[in-house]
Amino acid sequence: MSGHAAWALRWRRGLSLAALTGLLWVGSAAAIELPWKADKKPAVGSCFLLFEVGKGEVRRAPDEVCDSRVTPASTFKIPHSLIALDTGAVSGPDEVIPYDGSGNWPESSKRDHTLASALQNSVVWYYQKVAERVGEKKEAAYLRKFAYGNADSESGLTTFWLGGSLQITPEEQLDFLRRFYDGKLPVKFESMTTVMSMLLQPPGVVVNSLGEHPFDAPWPAGTSVAAKTGSGTDADGRTVRWLVGRVRREGSSYLFVSCVIGDEDTPAEAAIDLAAKSLRENGVL
Known part of the structure; x- marks a missing residue:
């Protein structure tokens, strides 16, 4: 059995939600086609993508989920932070928006937040305030400029993501x-570097609204992880878990996307666990 096939077999045995059959190497990262394709049917499963910057190859766990459109949930806070800074809706990472006491939020959200702390703690209400400041027309315009998924914000200014x-x-x-x-998005370069810094995680963990989650600690010396979680239910009723980000170590940089789609019993940490396992088995962490 080849090394790639063995890796995939171990992964399949270790993931109850995954429907993975092996490891596929794609010679180059294909550009996303426009207009975007609609899903043929609601898919359930998991997907992990790994791209080593400068190598031109994507390591892909083959599953239809990799091409299945779902809600971005809180991973949209990455582009939303860029929009907030680029439009001036928020003056910088330290701008405080006071908590008004309303809403049934996690405890970490029930306080005043800055843009930086709202990104780290995945504070929904903060970004809803940002959306109100940006407005419908500009939100839609940035989605198109970013070519972000289906770029559709029509379902509601504060809930479309x-x-x-x-x-x-x-x-x-x-x-x-x-x-x-x-650095190739149509926003100020300073906005991009600011958001990159805000995404950095504490050593050995990933942080979201529910607190710190172990992430294959300890990391090798000199390793940094920048990441954003996402969790929600899409229009088809599927539970969606995300972790997306970048790992840097020993002069190398790796981008990764971890996505698990399942039913209401899908663990909240499913995408975090999938990413940690996959990065470890690929020698990244």
Whole structure:
């Protein structure tokens, strides 16, 4: 059995939600086609994508989920932070928006937040305030400029990324991350570097609204992880879990997308666990 096939077999045995058959190497990262394709049917399963910057290859766990559009949930906070900074809706990472006491939010959200702390703690209400400041026309315009998934914000200004009309595939997430970390998005370069810094995680963990989650600690010396979680339910009723980001170590840089789609019993940490396992088995962490 080849090394790639053995890796895939171990992965399949270890993931109850995955329907993976092996490891496929794609010679180059294909550009996302426009107009975007609609899903043929609601897919359930998992997808992990790994791209080593400068190598021109994508390591892909083959599953139809990789081409299945679902809600981006809180991974949209990456482009939303760029929009907030680029439009001036928020003056910088330290701008505080006071918590008004309303809403049934996690405890970490029930306080005043800055843009930086709202990104790290995945504070939904903060970004809803940002959306109100940006407005419908500018939100829609940035989605088109970013070529972000189906670029559809019509379901509602403060909810379109939360199980609403905005949808994106794991492949499209990777395409967006590549352009983001290459500094090739149509926003001020300072906005991109600011958001890159805000995405950095504490050593050995990934942080979201529910707190810190172990992430294959300890990391090798000199390793940094920048990441954003996402969790929600899409329009088809599927539970969606995300972790997207970048790992840097020993002069190398890796972009990754982890996505798990299942039913209401899908663990909240499913995409985090999938990413940690996959990065470890690929020698990245």
